[in-house]
Amino acid sequence: MIITNLPIWIVDVAGSAAMIVLSLMCLRLALRLKRLDQSNVIWTYLAWVCYALCLFAFSRGAGHILKQVLVMAGRVNIWESIRPVSGSINTLSFMVVSSVTLFFHRTWIIYRDIQNDKLALQSLSDELLFLNRHLEHLVAERSKEVAVSERKYRRIFEVSKDMIAVTGRDGIMLELNPEGYEMLGLKRTERLNGKRFKDFFSEETDWERIEKMLENKGFITNIEIELKRSDGARMGSLVSGSYDRGLPVQEETIHFIVKDIEQRRMMEKQMAQADKLASIGQLSAGIAHEINNPLGVILGYSQLLLRNEKTETDRYNDLKTIEKHVKNCKSIVEDLLNFARSSKPEIKTTRINEAADDVLNFILHHSKLDGIDIIRNYDEEAPPMLLDEKKIRQVLINLLMNAGHAVGKKGRISLSTEYIKQDNKIAIKVADTGYGIEEKNLTRIFDPFFTTKPTGEGTGLGLSVSYGIVKSHGGEIIVESKPGTGTLFTVLLPVVSP
Amino acid sequence: MVQLSAMKYILNKIIRFLPVFLAVLFFSEQAMATQMHGGIEGVVVHQMAHIVFAGAMALLIYWLRQHGLVVNPGWRQIQYAAVFFLLWNINAFIVHFLEEQVDILDMAQIEPWQLRLQAQPAFEWVAWLYYVVKLDHLLCVPAMICLYSGLKRLLESPASESRPGKMEGS
């Protein structure tokens, strides 16, 4: 078959030229890539492929063009002599491309590993850098948290209304909260140095007891201990405590929590007192009632006899003495009945300031209180209130009489009223600068028939009757006294509005 | 690292010895010209080179796919280039093979633009095949174009994208 070779010729010449141009362009790009990232072996691979392809394109393209030209010119023999060289170079270039390509896989894997390692290193160094840069910050944050927590627990320690004490195993006080200082009567500025907890115990054996229990159980709960304040006063308390084995580096400590139950004990004492008074009251009321009737009969008959007797006779005087003493008896019995609240109250609207002032004037009129300063101080805001005025007057008379007696010839008595708004109460205060009441007597002065006055001068009923009256009004009497300095009686009455 | 430097070493070796090879080839031009008729070995080596080239291209395609590089448009283009080169090598192999089959196909340039292809009876299609496969530039030029566009894309795309570290997670 005879066929035109024009298509072959055109494709050959044009293709060869195109191959040369394209291979040069590829090489340029590959070199640029390689220059961009020197460390990447992959670009080196591509560059080598392109080098080999260039070599191939040149040797083959130039060869083919030359061949076509020579064939056209009828100089085939020249071509025949060049052909093996061109063919060999082609072969060589194929081999270069192939062999370089065979390395591609391994190169790629190695490069990838390097890259991954590099990334890992980078992120590690970033992390390190971050830590380095923020270490200070992190530490600051952490210590702030610690400080907040420490402040919180310190507040609990400081604000606690119970005493919190930390002692060593030997009982030497290490720390004490403000309430503890208060309770033990220590000054805040005072150092604890070397003080033992047991120094504040009334009974030293109590400490031994506590120590033994701690040893056995590791803790104690609500042990009642009488504490001795630094000023010598005694105080009831409930002590709880436990061992803190602590951190390995720390010494063992004992933590104590001490509750002040003095208040409660006082209350209990008062309750007992009130109870006592109430039962005595009931008893005496019964007796008083029984005695009242015969006394009435005696008084009646003696007055009947007196009416028929001429005055100034001996019999008249005798009868008069009987009458006087019977009347005395009757008033005592009445007082007793008052104390026992057995008589009917007469409630009416009273202005307490006026009533108090009346009583004071009455007393000033009837007793010799010259040389004694009288101070009045009435609260103008005191509202009118409902109460048994006669009885309250009696209370005030009793208190003022006692004060007058206590002051003696020279001194000061003050009478004041005060309206306590938030409690809606009236406080009537009778203060004097008299001889005062000894501590041991403080709990007894409200007992019926308790008196320190010589017989004939006092019956010892004044305060007990007053106590009964005030109680029946729902109020209370509080006494504060220091022997040799003076006494203050405070009558607290709830305000019942009319 | 050791492997990498070994690679570089080998590449350096090749670079260093390439000019020597070329020089030997060019200077032995005269000697070779006289021996060409007897040298069937040259053809065999050339054919082998085509096969190796084709095999390398096939491997390259496989690796590009295995490493997931083909997601990157640049490497995808290079993959296409490899496909074209592979086809071209097969094509070239056929051309050379047919040129050796003198007892089946006889070819001669009878006039400047005329080609005489004389095939044995029942082997006419071989003549046609030869005519078609002779147009081998229709395969290798597209291969070069693909390679070029692939390189261009690699150059354009942010360097990191075509890098191994990013291409494969582990």
Ligand SMILES: Nc1ncnc2c1ncn2[C@@H]1O[C@H](COP(=O)(O)OP(=O)(O)OP(=O)(O)O)[C@@H](O)[C@H]1O
């Ligand atoms: N203001 C006071 N200052 C000091 N001691 C007081 C005062 N008021 C009361 N007392 C003490 O309390 C005791 C009891 O007082 P209370 O009024 O009950 O009885 P009394 O005054 O002794 O007798 P009377 O029944 O005549 O009042 C008194 O004996 C006195 O020792």
Ligand SMILES: [Mg+2]
């Ligand atoms: Mg009295």
